[in-house]
Amino acid sequence: MTDRTPAPAARPHLTSHHQVLDDAVEALHRHWRGRRVFLLANQFTHSAQLLIDEVEACGATLAGIISRTHRPQDVAAPVFSFAEHGIELAPHEFEDHLTQAPKVLRKWLDEHDAGRSCTVLGSIWTTMPRLCGRPVHGWRRHEWAAWEDKVRVEQLWADAAVPSPRHTIVPLDAPGLYTEAARLDGGRGVVLAMDSSRGIPGGGGRGLAWVRSRAELDAAVASFAGRADRVRIAEFVPGVPCSTQALALDTGIAVFDPAEEAMLRHPGTGRFYYAGTSTWWRPPAPERRTIEAYVRRTGELLVSLTGYRGIFTVDGLLTARGFLATEMNPRGAGGLGFRPGRPDFPSYLFHRAAQESVPGVVDLPADAVQAAFRDVIAGRPSFSGALTPGSGPAAPAEPGPAPGTHRYTTPRSRMTIDYRYEGTSARVVELTPTTEDGAVGPAVAEFAHFLGNPGLVGFEDDSVRSTLGPAGKHGSEPTVPAAGGTA
Ligand SMILES: Nc1ncnc2c1ncn2[C@@H]1O[C@H](COP(=O)(O)OP(=O)(O)O)[C@@H](O)[C@H]1O
Ligand SMILES: [Mg+2]
Missing domain, CATH: 3.40.50 (Rossmann fold)
Known part of the structure; x- marks a missing residue:
């Protein structure tokens, strides 16, 4: 327990002053003034x-x-x-x-x-x-975007010694696809990922399919047809979905704290449902250090291969076997969680200035940027995300898409969520986790149920068994720890 950081709590203190952020703002003003x-x-x-x-x-x-x-x-x-x-x-x-x-x-x-x-x-x-x-x-840049490919990136993981789930890469029309899926299945099915040969499919699970049966495999292959040439078939591994953002500068890589991705799943359909990203999560310190080392090595390799500058993310799962990487986003991505603590800081222009090697930004000391960003984000933890209400009999009659902020307390985890409607989706304004490590995925699944999406589950659910592999092989592996604990 000594290595576990204290449970997160809203910290009312103001984040400490960071000269490096002032320097960045000054450089951005110098660059943009009069344009x-x-x-x-x-x-x-x-x-x-x-x-x-x-x-x-x-x-x-x-x-x-x-x-x-x-x-x-x-x-x-x-x-x-x-x-x-x-x-x-x-x-x-x-x-x-x-x-x-x-x-x-x-x-x-x-x-x-x-x-x-x-x-x-x-x-x-x-x-x-x-x-x-x-x-x-x-x-x-084209050579940067190319690494967003979920098939190609496996080479980067291998070269940077970053572990990823057990997998194989095959053409989408490979005759042995089913045999490979059955071989990789650990009892919970496999996850198919499209390559980017026909364009990047976009985040939020759009390039993925969770497959637990022959019929689902056939359906996934049919839905990928024309959208990908090769697929990665990976073992479905239970764990906390997470994303770590980092920034490549001339002076090195600033790595920020891992954030939890509230990536819900629908066991009925095998679909993933991205609900948002939370900076409340505090995984155990040894895991955080390991993830930081992986992300730094990934960034250094990306820089040496492509001259990359700017924000990138490493996404994956914190599992009982440690962190396993699933993709890299070489671009600015949502969910950094910096704006709530420093709404006055031009963070979009900051990322672009790093990309464009703007003097006064790209040469800032990476260690000072890392410390400042971590401090601002952890000083004002937040959840960034919006959920689309479902329809049908399970959808709530009240509250509807009415103006103003609503409050909901999840019945099981007792988490308070303030939200308001933006168009047809319910954007989370504020939430306060009740778990020891600050994980919110299971509570966000409860919120999704309340909004009329009854089938969705969080990372803690381990009820689904696959029929892909040989009978009798399933159900013996360790399960993901319940919310409140991680690997
Ligand atoms: N092999 C896997 N086992 C279990 N879950 C997975 C696996 N691969 C992806 N996922 C789930 O899908 C989510 C999104 O994966 P990611 O690689 O970040 O793709 P994207 O952001 O494009 O949807 C992960 O956070 C995780 O919840
Ligand atoms: Mg992702």
Whole structure:
């Protein structure tokens, strides 16, 4: 027990002062002051608004928004909307159209930026370096994005000596796929992961399928068809889903504390359901140290292979056998949990500045950045996520999507959750864990039930048995510890 950190509690003290954060803000102001910015908005999300706020706070002005769909409300800046020009685009077609730049768009850009002096900002997914002669700041390099591939990344884990679940990699149409799945099954089924040969499938379980029977395997293969060339078949391993963010700078890798991913599962359908990320979690100190070493080695290798700069994450599971990695996200990702403690800090622009090697940011001392970020995040733990209410008889009549903040206390774990509706989903505003290690997955599953999603379970559920492997092989392995304890 001596190695276990104290149970997390809301710490009312203000986080201590960090010069390195002030230095970063100053460098960002120096970089952005007086610039004019075009924003690319595939979807005009809350994050897009936060990015605009950061741009303006750093002394730049918004010259215009290029929107795939509609005209965002409450925006004073000029807007070019593809939809309003009769060009209806799916999200994945947006960038192609920007690259091709139809005449109407070029004309609009030149009207609002005759001198072609504007800087363009996109999302964390934007991979284009320029827009009609204007530089895109913080675009995603192809060789960086390539490592988001869940099949390819196994080579990185092997080279960085980071353990991952037992697995094999096969073409999607391999005749031996079923035999391999049966061989890897440890009793709880296997997880199929798509490669990125046909584009990155996106996070939140979209590139995964949990398979427990021949029929589910066939269904998963059919649903992956045309979307992947190769698949990774991995043993389903029980454990706490987690994600550790880190930042690659010229001076080294700053590794932040592991966060819990509230990744729920639906044993009925085998689907994963991403509900959010929590920085309340405090795994035992030895595991934290091991994860930190894995993430640092991963980052160092990524940097040596690709010159990577900026935020990346290592996702995986803390299991009874220790941490096992499942994917890397070489990009800024949600759930860092920094904003609640320092809402004034331009963290999106900070990540992009590191990507672009902006002086005063990329050369900050990595150890001081690591200490400051950890301090801010741990000083104000938070949960970032939204759940979509289900429908049907189990959905609650009250509270409905009404304005204001609602409070719900989970019946079993007695966790209090404050939430409000954003569109049709229930965004968690605040929650307070009741477990010793701060894990919230099982309580978030209770919240999902309350919202009308009765089948979902958290990481603690170990009730499902697979029929893939030979009969009699199942059910003898250690189970994941209940909420409140980890491996
Ligand atoms: N082999 C596995 N065994 C058990 N759960 C897994 C396995 N692979 C993935 N998962 C679950 O899926 C979640 C998401 O995995 P991840 O690799 O981060 O992909 P993504 O973020 O694209 O959904 C993990 O947090 C974990 O809950
Ligand atoms: Mg992930």
